[in-house]
Amino acid sequence: MIISVVSGKGGAGKTTIATCLAHIFEADYYDLDVDAPNGEYFLQPEDWHVRQVFQKQPVIDASVCSGCGLCTRECRFHALYKIIDTVYLTDTLCHSCNLCCEVCPEGAISYQPVAIGEVRTGFSTQTGARAVIGDLKIGSTRGTALIQDIVRHLEQNGGHQVIDGPPGNSCAAVAAIKPADLVVLVVEPTPFGLHDMLQTLEIVEGMQKPIVVVANKSQENAPLKKILAKRGYALAATLPLDSDYHRILLDGEILSKSSPVVYTLLQQALAAEVQS
Ligand code: SF4
Ligand code: SF4
Numbered sequence: 001m002i003i004s005v006v007s008g009k010g011g012a013g014k015t016t017i018a019t020c021l022a023h024i025f026e027a028d029y030y031d032l033d034v035d036a037p038n039g040e041y042f043l044q045p046e047d048w049h050v051r052q053v054f055q056k057q058p059v060i061d062a063s064v065c066s067g068c069g070l071c072t073r074e075c076r077f078h079a080l081y082k083i084i085d086t087v088y089l090t091d092t093l094c095h096s097c098n099l100c101c102e103v104c105p106e107g108a109i110s111y112q113p114v115a116i117g118e119v120r121t122g123f124s125t126q127t128g129a130r131a132v133i134g135d136l137k138i139g140s141t142r143g144t145a146l147i148q149d150i151v152r153h154l155e156q157n158g159g160h161q162v163i164d165g166p167p168g169n170s171c172a173a174v175a176a177i178k179p180a181d182l183v184v185l186v187v188e189p190t191p192f193g194l195h196d197m198l199q200t201l202e203i204v205e206g207m208q209k210p211i212v213v214v215a216n217k218s219q220e221n222a223p224l225k226k227i228l229a230k231r232g233y234a235l236a237a238t239l240p241l242d243s244d245y246h247r248i249l250l251d252g253e254i255l256s257k258s259s260p261v262v263y264t265l266l267q268q269a270l271a272a273e274v275q276s
Helices: 014-024 070-074 099-103 143-152 171-177 191-206 222-230 243-250 260-271
Strands: 002-006 028-031 045-060 080-083 086-089 109-124 130-136 161-164 182-187 211-218 235-240
Touching (some): 014 028, 014 211, 045 086, 099 109, 109 143, 143 171, 211 260
Parallel strands (some): 002 182
Antiparallel strands (some): 045 109, 080 086, 109 130
């Protein structure tokens, strides 16, 4: 079973919950928060295998290009622009969609591979399962492409797999939700957190995925429960704002390993949905 842990708001506690679930269900862990992966600090993997990930990037042969401008008009991402008769690429806007190459009447566009990041795979000393870390190259804007590549290589080994998704509600978050059999939505029940949660909820509902909602760093849950009740959900578990939890996390420990209370809380909250 693939469990994607997401949250609209960054800092809500996705990695805290995702590493707990990897521990509790002895699951492989996939860090798809590729802009800032930090799950490995808790999982402490060993025996790394590193795979570089590349994407295609257009190269325009100026000696063949007629300057017709068709590629600049067709590119949906405005990654190509023309000054006088010369076409230039803004590589950070390119999505490697191949369209410019397809439409060019002169065959002036080819592709070269560019590195967008790496995937590190190790064996976690803390969970006894695999840890797969997506790490976007500094300066690259192709986080979604890196996530999609990792999802394509997601190994179905019969066990459980926990995806630690990126924050927000962008294409990258959608890519991390797409393979899920179950989505765990982590909510920090602040006005900001509730606002972003609603956006994530709409996305996950639109993708018709089963949802379990967990509140984290909670002091007051009444508004959250009211919102969820209106949409037909119950709050599955609540982790309070607790300085002891913060100390455990600052020490780089998986919360459910150090807190039997958290272990039981999350195990019971997901037991019915997670098939053994
Ligand atoms: S590959 Fe696609 S996104 Fe990139 S420049 Fe060409 S048309 Fe634009
Ligand atoms: S479509 Fe081809 S020929 Fe026309 S401007 Fe672009 S690269 Fe040049």
